[in-house]
Amino acid sequence: MNVKETIENREEITRRFFLGWGSATIIGMASLAASLLTMLRMPIPSLMPGKAARFKIGNKEDFPPGTTKYFEMEQVYVFADQKGISAMSAICTHLGCIVSKEQKQFVCPCHGSRYDLTGRVMQGPAPKNLSWYSVVMLPSAKLVVDRNKVVQPGTKLLV
Numbered sequence: 001m002n003v004k005e006t007i008e009n010r011e012e013i014t015r016r017f018f019l020g021w022g023s024a025t026i027i028g029m030a031s032l033a034a035s036l037l038t039m040l041r042m043p044i045p046s047l048m049p050g051k052a053a054r055f056k057i058g059n060k061e062d063f064p065p066g067t068t069k070y071f072e073m074e075q076v077y078v079f080a081d082q083k084g085i086s087a088m089s090a091i092c093t094h095l096g097c098i099v100s101k102e103q104k105q106f107v108c109p110c111h112g113s114r115y116d117l118t119g120r121v122m123q124g125p126a127p128k129n130l131s132w133y134s135v136v137m138l139p140s141a142k143l144v145v146d147r148n149k150v151v152q153p154g155t156k157l158l159v
């Protein structure tokens with residue numbers, strides 16, 4: 001091996017070394033970016049501290065029969081029919097994502113749990129049914145949902 005061959009070998013090693021590390025760095029950065037994008041696109045569980053246990057939802061006139069309203073801040077659905085007004089949690093009992101109403105069921109976007117219109121689990125992994133909350137009317141005629149008081153599914157404030 002002469003001097004010229006040795007220098008060429010060194011250049012080849014350096015180029016290989018550089019290309020190897022460069023490729024590894026690019027692949028690593030791409031993997032990191034893909035992971036971060038995946039995390040950002042995941043539905044966000046709704047376990048937020050500090051939500052009021054009791055909150056006003058309006059007057060009974062705001063809920064004509066057949067109404068379904070979603071209170072986003074409180075993550076509660078309120079329903080009204082001919083008999084009265086009721087409230088059900090929108091928080092999935094699996095890991096706390098928000099269920100959305102689709103046709104005749106509630107569906108969790110995170111892991112696919114499905115609940116019927118009474119909040120009963122039809123498909124897991126949700127371990128429990130959705131909770132229903134007491135609805136009361138204040139002397140001022142304002143309606144209040146009280147999440148401290150869990151009631152039987154479908155329990156209504158008679159109006």
Ligand code: FES
Binds near residue numbers: 109112113
């Ligand atoms: S959080 Fe709803 S199914 Fe997992």
